[in-house]
Structure formats: structure tokens, C-alpha cells
Amino acid sequence: MLKFVLNQKIQFVLVRPSHPGNIGAVARAIATMGFDQLALVSPSEHPHPESRARSSAALDVLLNASVHNDLEDAIGDSGYVVGTTARNRRISVPVSPIRDFVDEIVRISDKQKISIVFGPETSGLSNEEIDRCNHLVYIPSGEKYSSLNLAMAVQVVAYEIKMSLSPDEKIIPDRNLASGQEMELFYEHLKEVLLETGFLNPRNPKQLMRRLRALFNRAELDENEVNIMRGILTSYQKPKE
Ligand code: SAH
Numbered sequence: 001m002l003k004f005v006l007n008q009k010i011q012f013v014l015v016r017p018s019h020p021g022n023i024g025a026v027a028r029a030i031a032t033m034g035f036d037q038l039a040l041v042s043p044s045e046h047p048h049p050e051s052r053a054r055s056s057a058a059l060d061v062l063l064n065a066s067v068h069n070d071l072e073d074a075i076g077d078s079g080y081v082v083g084t085t086a087r088n089r090r091i092s093v094p095v096s097p098i099r100d101f102v103d104e105i106v107r108i109s110d111k112q113k114i115s116i117v118f119g120p121e122t123s124g125l126s127n128e129e130i131d132r133c134n135h136l137v138y139i140p141s142g143e144k145y146s147s148l149n150l151a152m153a154v155q156v157v158a159y160e161i162k163m164s165l166s167p168d169e170k171i172i173p174d175r176n177l178a179s180g181q182e183m184e185l186f187y188e189h190l191k192e193v194l195l196e197t198g199f200l201n202p203r204n205p206k207q208l209m210r211r212l213r214a215l216f217n218r219a220e221l222d223e224n225e226v227n228i229m230r231g232i233l234t235s236y237q238k239p240k241e
Contacts, residue, residue, distance in 0.1 A: 009109040010161060011037040012154060013074050015129060016120040018044045024054025024062055025151030026118075031058035033158035034165075038065040039074040039115070054151075071117065071129050079112030083125055083133035084157060086147040091127070095136040098157055102164035104135075116157060121150050178226040186226050187213060193233045 012030050017023050023046060027038055038061055040046055046067065055062040068074040075081050082105060083093070108114050117133065119125035124147075130136065139148060139156050148156070178186070191209055194200035200208055221229070 006036050007034055007109070007165065008037055009113050010035055010105070011039055011078060011113060011115045012158070013039045013041065013071070013115050013117045014043070014150070014154075015041045015071055015074075015117060015125060016043070017118075017150060018121050019150075020045050020048035020051035021054045022051075022121065022150045023048075023065075024051035024056075026154045027051070027055040027062035027065070028058040029151055029155035030158050031061045033155075033162040035158060035161075036061045036064070038062070039068060040065050041068045041071050041074050043067065071132055075115045075117070075132065077113055078115040080108045080114045080135075081117060081133045082114065083117045083130055083136045084119070084153060085124060085130070085136050085138055086141070086153070087124060088138075089127075089130065089136075091130055091136075093130055093133055093136050095138065097140050098137040098160050101135065101137050102160045105161055106164045116161075118150060118154060175222040175224075178221050178223050182223065182226050183216070183221070186216070186221075186229055189230055189233045193236050196237065 012026065012035065014023065014026060017026075017040065020043075023040065023043060030036065030038060045051075046065075047063065051062060052059060066074070082101070084098075085095070089095075105114060105116070117125065117129070119129070125133075137157070138146075139153060141148070187209065190212060191200065191205060194208070195202055195205070219225075
């Protein structure tokens with residue numbers, strides 16, 4: 001059975017979100033990436049039927065969200081605060097593209113709680129709110145239009161953090177790779193046929209066979225595929241009628 005471990009060290013904070021739909025979509029965005037800590041600072045309407053609907057199966061994340069009067073209160077127990085911004089702001093807080101900063105977010109979150117703060121849909125974070133941040137991140141965008149929808153910005157940031165937390169995550173194919181013995185029998189068979197057809201030089205068979213081995217080893221053949229290859233080889237060996 002799979003054990004799902006939720007990351008509770010990273011908190012997503014929405015400052016004065018004005019659309020309940022966005023709040024619900026944010027709950028879903030973070031839940032799908034393995035997070036559940038959502039904080040809302042003065043949401044215009046919460047909870048709301050629209051946010052419930054948009055949260056889909058992440059209703060628990062939405063309903064468990066903490067609600068605060070100001071940013072100060074929401075980040076009170078965070079040792080580090082990262083702000084997000086669509087605009088290039090002339091301020092002294094250091095700014096990085098999110099991908100360049102996620103490893104640092106993950107490293108910091110190992111030791112202490114960290115808040116990732118998102119601004120209101122229309123205006124973004126105020127300068128005072130930006131001043132509360134240790135670092136700013138942005139999602140690189142097209143030149144003409146850099147402002148993503150709030151929930152989409154949260155999705156991208158949560159995804160980047162998730163990938164940094166488990167970069168090796170791959171979908172492991174559910175197939176039985178051919179055994180070493182099966183592969184050896186295949187290479188023998190291949191060599192036999194290539195000698196028969198004259199493609200392989202009998203005086204120097206090693207060079208080509210090594211390259212063919214490298215080729216098929218890269219392909220990671222499964223048992224079925226080796227059988228197909230053996231069948232093809234056998235079909236060459238049958239006398240043509
Ligand atoms: N008009 C506002 C953007 C508000 S979008 C402005 O120019 O700042 C609402 C929030 O989504 C932003 O405050 C930010 O938290 C997030 N966001 C949107 N686009 C983003 C981007 N390209 N990079 C990082 N965060 C972004």
C-alpha cells in the first residue's frame with residue numbers, strides 16, 4: 001500500500017484573494033502536489049459555494065485553511081517567507097526565477113516552517129507586504145503579459161517545489177524486463193543470423209556485436225519484446241517458400 005506523506009512545513013498564503021473560485025482552485029492545486037497548509041489573509045468571501053466547488057476533492061484543505069486578519073498573523077510561525085510577484089519590482093529584496101530557488105525552499109523547510117505568499121488578483125502584494133519577505137520568486141513568462149491567474153501561479157510554484165522534493169519520481173513501467181540469460185540467447189541468435197546473411201564479418205564480429213548490444217541494452221527489452229525479436233530472427237532463417 002502506498003503511504004502518502006503530506007508536506008506540512010510549507011504553507012501557501014493567499015493575501016486578500018477576491019474570487020472564491022480561485023481560493024478553491026488553490027486548495028486543489030496544493031493538494032495535488034502533496035501539500036495541505038493553506039492560510040487566507042482577509043479573503044473577500046470564505047467559505048463560499050464557488051470555492052467548495054472548485055476545490056473538488058481537496059475540500060478538506062479548503063475547510064482547514066487558517067484565516068487571518070493580516071499577513072503578519074499568517075506568517076507568525078514561519079521562519080522564512082518567500083513572496084511571489086509577476087512584476088519586476090525595484091526593491092531590495094532578492095529576486096529569483098522559481099526554478100532557481102526551489103532547492104533553497106526545500107532546504108530551509110527541512111529546518112523550519114516556510115510561507116510562500118501570493119498577492120491579490122488585481123494588485124499583487126503591496127510594498128509593505130513585500131518588505132515582510134526574505135526572498136521573492138517569479139514564474140518566467142512571455143514578455144508582454146506576465147501575470148498568471150492566482151491559482152495557476154500557485155500550481156506552478158507548488159509543482160516546482162514538489163519536483164525539487166522528489167526529483168527522481170518516475171512512473172515505473174509495470175513490465176518484466178528480459179533476464180540476462182534471455183538477452184544472451186538473443187545476442188547469440190542475432191549473431192548467428194547476421195553471419196548467415198553475410199552482414200557480419202566472421203573475421204571481426206566483435207565490433208558490431210558490441211554496438212548492437214549497446215543499442216538493445218538501451219532499449220531495455222522486456223520478455224515479450226525479446227520473444228518478438230527472436231521470432232523475427234527465426235523468420236529470416238526459415239527457407240523461403
Ligand atoms: N497584477 C498583479 C498580478 C496579480 S496576479 C501584479 O502585477 O503584480 C495574483 C498573484 O499571482 C500575484 O500577486 C502573484 O502572487 C501570483 N503571480 C501571478 N503571476 C505570477 C508570476 N509570473 N510569477 C510569480 N507569481 C505570479
